[in-house]
Amino acid sequence: MTSPTTCSKNRRLFSRREMVWLSGTALLTGRAWGVLSEGDRKWAEAKLRQLSLAERVGQMMSVHKGVAGLREGLRVGKAGSLQVPRAGKTTARDVVEFNNEIQSLTRIPLITMGAVEAGMGKVAREATVFPNNMAIGATDSEELAHAAARVTAKEARALGIFWPGVTVADVNSNPLNPIINTRSFGDSPEKVSRLLVASIRAVQDERLISTANHFPGHGATSQDSHLELPTVDRTREELDRIDLPPFRAAIAAGVGTMCTAHICYPALEPDQKLPATMSKAILTKLLRDELGFEGFVHSDSLMMEAITRNFTFADAAVQSVRAGCDVLLAYPDWEECFKAVLTAAEKDGEFRSRVDESAGRLLAWKRWVGLFDAKPIDLESCLAVLSNPAHKNTAARVARASMTAVRGNEFLSSLSQRERPLCIVGRQRRPDPSHAALLELLRERWPEATSFELEVEPTAERLRELDGRAKGADAVIFLGFTEVRNNHPDSVRFPKRQAEAVARLSRDVPLAVLCFGSPYAVDGFPDARALACAYDKIPVCLSAAVDALLGKQPWPGKPPVKLG
Structure with missing residues (x-):
């Protein structure tokens, strides 16, 4: 649990107005939402002892449908989470059949990921598509932010998805930001924090995993980390004032997971060529020790050019785990990533302890969302949820309020x-x-x-x-x-x-x-x-x-x- 020292540090980093608002947020959300119970933790510890080292490493691997050797890899426990297929023509039947099949192959159920923004309509065409986050920001309505995320979460669970999608916590402070922009709720840390927390509450109301991207903030960049390794030259004071408040608010609301940014932050990491994804100073000392984050940390895709232009895939995987990543988005070179982490764990006791810590977190969250008791998805029941006219009406309400x-x-x-x-x-x-x-x-x-x-x-x-x-x-x-x-x-x-x-x-x-x-x-x-x-x-x-x-x-x- 978060220590008194951590609480005291967080208090100093917020303004009086933000502390008043966050106190209300904690009361509304219930600090326990998304924060695992002692029963979840003890169960995960017992389950972890039943797994081989290779299976523990497997819990940290996140893959998608297109990777080579998917089904055989799932059978032997080389993955812990998986991104479901998504495209314009993908139907609910496609998603349901795929999810039922892949879960039947595994001894330990997978956390299935939507990995989308703006609704499950990006996963299955019968589901609801919502206006982007900046449209929700224009409404300045926590009620509408909550309603949109609640619909997305309900449709995700109906499709068999336990980690619905991406909630961007970035404050878009650069008008020319080429990759965040309309994915953000806006350029006000206070507004982004409020709407982010409303979204987190909605997802966790449905007992699903909520997320906040991209720690410690992608809103100031003028470069796209899919293409190159950006640097954010803000001072620590500027980061505390602009970029970090939404992440602090997400932590106060019990967010389940944080996605890392493939960006260098000289004010936070002395090695100016090391992105946040691979920085222990950022992911462990700042995120966990100082801010008190208790969920799991997942990397952004290790195949983005911010990583591949500057590191080997194996080195990136191992350094990310050492820094504090619990889940590696390892596609498409899943096997190389798995072998690199397993080899490091076999040779290094301290690294093996990091693997155990991460695998335990993932097991506990799987229990929290009910994965170990989940039954195969019924297509008719799924379609009944997706066809609810109130869902499409909610999307229309958001659109009208944003004009x-x-x-x-x-x-x-x-x-x-x-x-x-x-x-x-x-x-x-x-x-x-x-x-x-x-x-x-x-x-x-x-x-x-x-x-x-x-x-x-x-x-x-x-x-x-x-x-x-x-x-x-x-x-x-x-x-x-x-x-x-x-x-x-x-x-x-x-x-x-x-x-x-x-x-x-x-x-x-x-x-x-x-x-x-x-x-x-x-x-x-x-x-x-x-x-x-x-x-x-x-x-x-x-x-x-x-x-x-x-x-x-x-x-x-x-x-x-x-x-x-």
Whole structure:
């Protein structure tokens, strides 16, 4: 349990206002949520004694469906957790059948992972997809954050998933952050903390494992750790003030697991080439000893280029365990990771003790979520949960509450009364049905408006055509898309030539800009009469945005980040 010394250190790191709020959080959540009972711990100790060293190492390995030798590896206990298949066409039947099969192969049940953000609809197409975290941040509603996470957790359990997904605890303090951005609740540590805790409570209400990513904070980066090893040059005081408060709040709420960041923090780790994932100073001294974290620590994927460009896979695995990682996201080189950790444990008694500590934690959490008593999933029961209309209605509530007028609310309210509005729908960099769905909604609900589809790289001929359409309009509304994507650092802005083509129209015609994606994108239109954000491109956000333009619903959201 957390020591009095740790509590005293945590108190010094919070402001008086944060301490008052966190005290209420602890009362609301119950400190025991996600904190294992003495019975769980003793049971895990007894179970651990029944496992070979290889099986104990296996508990620390997290794999996914695509790895070579999956089924044979599961039979001999080389994995403790597994990411379920997920893709646009994956059905509930696919997930249920897969989960039932793989659990039948193991002597010790696996913690199955959703490894997604924004709902189980990313795992099974019958399930619910929610707007991204920044949309939830725009609602500033703990009730909606809790409701969205509760639906996700209910659907996860119905699918046989015990570790539903990723809850981002990062404070997005860099507008050009190429990989967090809309995955964050916003740029306020206090807001991120409140909404994060509401999400954690919801997941653990369903007796599932909650998580907080990416310790000790990924929000300040200007680099993508999927591509390179970033460095955050903040002082310890800045980290305490900006990045660490959500993680402290998560710990106070009893969060089950923390995901590490493949980022260097010179203020925390003297070796400036060592990322948090491999830093004992960060994962043990800071996270466990100082902040009092009692759950299990899992690495981000060891196949990200922040790791593979700088370390061998075997060295990364062993160093991560020494630092304090309990679970290694080891795909696709699962076998190499397993052998490296097992060999180190066979040769080094201190390292073997670390393996025992980690395997014991995982066993205790498996008991806490009920894995050892779980029965095969019934598909009909699963589908009954996924088809609950209240779940989709919750997603729509979040979308409607997030619609945000950054400025020019009066102008936005006047658009439905215009006689000759021109709606310019920007295509995305990556082919996607969203812009086509938006065009269809506009034609169906706003037949008086003229619609124009603008390419990512419009030709001179198309630009002339656009100018001609704009001259006949009494208002122009640009509806553009951005998308935070791995390996695409520029994806948080509108395509350059597309944005330039729209911006110059504001000289002659009043312009409104509505962004489906990163709110920072609207800052590129200083002369626009109105700026608005819808945050996401999923159907409920498209629908809410069109209704708001038509005056059928208000713009109740508030920008979750500083703009302008």
